[in-house]
Ligand code: SF4
């Protein structure tokens with residue numbers, strides 16, 4: 178497939194937003210059960226949510242460049258019963274709204290305690306909103322992943338690993354950003370987030386490499402034989418019926434030379450996983466916000482390469498019909 | 503249920519592209535807007551077509567066959583392109599099984615083209631919406647046309663009659679009969695899309711005759727010559743079997 182930058186930015190940016198929110202909420206949950214110190218609401222959760230919302234909106238903005246008719250985008254909420262894309266279109270704004278509300282409640286201090294659990298654990302409004310938003314965050318990961326995983330003949334994508342990778346890669350980058358944010362804010366959560374970021378990155382490494390191994394061994398079900406229905410071992414296309422390009426020759430081929438293709442694979446394997454883990458580890462030692470920020474920047478760059486590769490690697494069966502001019 | 507479709511006979515298609523040009527001509531002149539042709543005389547011309555004819559070579563030189571292969575939307579009975587559309591712009595008609603795109607609803611997200619294994623949907627560079635074969639839906643029901651012309655433009659244009667049009671679910675139709683009797687098959691059956699368009703395979707036009715088939719091996723007179731003709735009134739084996 179041809180990797181479109183609009184979709185690359187959409188999926189990576191919202192992944193960061195989702196991950197960052199999950200990090201904030203995890204921090205709050207831990208502090209409610211008194212494992213971690215309580216943070217100051219407006220400064221930490223308020224500003225943190227604002228950053229998450231900014232990432233989500235940037236992603237949404239990028240997605241509009243993918244459309245031929247962005248002004249009709251509202252129509253895409255219509256078919257949520259059958260289309261994962263439609264479901265994503267609904268869940269993304271809902272999630273963004275919830276995170277914004279979560280931030281607002283923290284920032285404004287309008288955060289009444291709703292009830293107290295076992296006399297010690299105070300459940301306030303933000304905790305409830307956060308729970309809903311968490312549910313939406315995971316639903317969004319599911320929707321985004323399923324958009325790709327549900328097309329069964331794009332065999333590189335049609336695996337549960339696609340959803341798992343979207344979830345883990347998004348969470349990892351979000352937790353890395355949360356580490357940098359916590360360090361910059363000077364809160365005591367830096368080590369907590371840093372540890373999670375390393376763990377998630379390592380987990381994402383395992384599942385992403387699993388997907389790479391799976392895809393390297395894939396046997397494509399369609400062949401020229403099934404494509405034109407002629408049972409002969411040797412079939413060669415001599416003409417595709419037109420000499421210039423068409424939508425079919427542009428949308429479904431990445432067009433990069435093999436060396437570039439391989440280079441991008443190794444780039445993302447290095448930038449997304451070992452480098453950020455290394456930087457996070459250094460940062461945790463030195464407690465320096467700059468190092469964490471660098472870890473995030475490197476990981477995000479790597480994710481752009483990762484997403485490019487994700488698209489470029491998948492082979493559409495329609496390509497069988499468009500091999501020679 | 504009614505399912506209109508094309509049946510394309512690869513045995514007689516000569517790859518003349520008459521269906522391509524007549525399709526373009528008809529569909530670029532309709533009320534739905536023209537089919538874009540960008541830079542038609544420039545360096546990188548590109549355009550929207552509903553139908554394209556490809557050419558394949560089968561076999562090893564010198565024993566090769568050239569197969570011309572016209573391809574347009576197959577109007578699948580279980581179209582994977584329809585449920586993925588977020589707006590409902592892509593839909594399949596209940597009354598005749600034609601898969602269409604509502605150009606006024608389409609947002610041009612291209613998701614349906616990803617979900618079609620056959621590569622027959624094309625995003626129009628001019629209107630920025632997804633386009634594909636409509637089976638000339640604006641022609642086949644047009645009562646102002648003589649009945650014989652209420653067929654897709656490609657079918658009318660084909661000089662070798664390689665394209666049959668009809669309801670593949672009506673066993674008496676020309677299309678269904680051809681599929682049944684001439685080994686009609688579907689493309690990429692492995693994905694369960696159940697394409698309504700079928701293709702008729704190449705047929706052998708050579709017969710092999712061995713020498714002993716020309717000379718009666720079991721001639722009791724051991725000589726090849728005319729057997730004594732039976733008498734006019736004599737019963738022959740033909741009379742026996744034609745009771
Ligand atoms: S051939 Fe492609 S576009 Fe046409 S109905 Fe089937 S899946 Fe849809």
Ligand code: SF4
Pocket residue numbers: 586587588589590591592603607608609610611612613614615631632
């Ligand atoms: S490009 Fe148009 S028809 Fe295709 S899925 Fe998107 S909205 Fe539906």
